[in-house]
Amino acid sequence: MPHAAVPTDIALARDGARIASAGAALDLFAASRPPFVLGVRLELGYVADQNVGLTLHRDRPDIPSPLHIRDRMLGRVDLSGPSAAVSLLGQF
Numbered sequence: 001m002p003h004a005a006v007p008t009d010i011a012l013a014r015d016g017a018r019i020a021s022a023g024a025a026l027d028l029f030a031a032s033r034p035p036f037v038l039g040v041r042l043e044l045g046y047v048a049d050q051n052v053g054l055t056l057h058r059d060r061p062d063i064p065s066p067l068h069i070r071d072r073m074l075g076r077v078d079l080s081g082p083s084a085a086v087s088l089l090g091q092f
């Protein structure tokens with residue numbers, strides 16, 4: 001017997017970027033004889049977030065270094081996009 005669920009999350013990243021995700025799961029049971037259940041879960045979803053800046057900096061500025069190191073912006077990371085997962089379900 002199929003079972004569907006639709007979870008939704010909204011979280012705040014450490015740097016203040018907003019993250020939202022939505023997904024749907026479908027459980028397909030191949031064998032269901034109590035107390036044993038065996039099946040597969042198929043999940044599809046989408047994550048939407050703001051770009052997060054990636055900056056290189058020294059962790060310990062109090063320790064002298066022979067290299068002159070400055071904070072440097074390396075770029076931005078965008079984690080938005082579709083997601084998918086397949087899981088094996090087993091209950092004893």
